[in-house]
Amino acid sequence: MKKLSRRTFVGSSVFLSFAGFAGFLPLLNQSKKKQKKMFVHHVYFWLNNPHSAEDKKKLVEGLNTLKSIKEIRMAHIGVPAGTNRDVIDSSYAISWLLLFDNLKDQNIYQEHPVHLKFVKNYSHLWSKVIVYDSVDV
Amino acid sequence: MKKLSRRTFVGSSVFLSFAGFAGFLPLLNQSKKKQKKMFVHHVYFWLNNPHSAEDKKKLVEGLNTLKSIKEIRMAHIGVPAGTNRDVIDSSYAISWLLLFDNLKDQNIYQEHPVHLKFVKNYSHLWSKVIVYDSVDV
Numbered sequence A, B: 001m002k003k004l005s006r007r008t009f010v011g012s013s014v015f016l017s018f019a020g021f022a023g024f025l026p027l028l029n030q031s032k033k034k035q036k037k038m039f040v041h042h043v044y045f046w047l048n049n050p051h052s053a054e055d056k057k058k059l060v061e062g063l064n065t066l067k068s069i070k071e072i073r074m075a076h077i078g079v080p081a082g083t084n085r086d087v088i089d090s091s092y093a094i095s096w097l098l099l100f101d102n103l104k105d106q107n108i109y110q111e112h113p114v115h116l117k118f119v120k121n122y123s124h125l126w127s128k129v130i131v132y133d134s135v136d137v
Helices: A006-010 A013-022 A053-066 A103-111 A113-125 B006-010 B013-022 B053-066 B103-111 B113-125
Strands: A039-047 A074-080 A094-100 A126-136 B039-047 B074-080 B094-100 B126-136
Touching (some): A126 B094, B039 B103, B053 B094
Antiparallel strands (some): A039 A094, A074 A094, A074 B126, A126 B074, B074 B094
16 A cells, blocks of 8 residues: 555545545545535534633533533534634634534434533533534535 | 444544544544644635525535645535524525644635635625634633
């Protein structure tokens, strides 16, 4: 197997296997393989105490508990990147990006005891939540 | 190599290789491997003609041109999933989710001729854009 450059790796079978698994579209136009669909669930949290590092840490702790829910394919906890343009909203405290295989799995996540416990134990921390759910075009 | 179940695949070396590449956190808590950081760039578009299937199709066409920019690690074009709760914003027309290795690569994307051409040729379609950029906690 020849050494894969970063670029060729994008189109490699390893990537495609994973892309099929995660449902991400491959980036190379030449790939005609049908990709598995995906469900993108992106949540942005604003905190009651936006300047409290402790509250932010607590929320991250809570989000980490959710990763045990097996329907989640991928998870990413983020904070604003520090970019600054008119169209950028960087007022939120925490970004919670989840990928699911489909709506059904996302519904299981929503009703999962671990998720319900998270809401019960951590919702006092946030003042606002915006959720964007999206599926393949 | 034994057959991998969906669950074990999440923690497999193939996944970890990819996770290192894409920067996604693995979901299994037992994995202590340090993961590569990532930059999440999520754009939501509202259209001037929100009910125009043609305009939506054009925007998707434009977004697909951006996939040739080599700094992009993963891309997903989405539409609202049809979920409906108080916290869900499903008023946008198109979701454009990109993963980069880092801020530098995202900056290259922003200034890339293909991206500038996209803005020039397709920006008449949208009335509002919100961007959320996030990086690892």
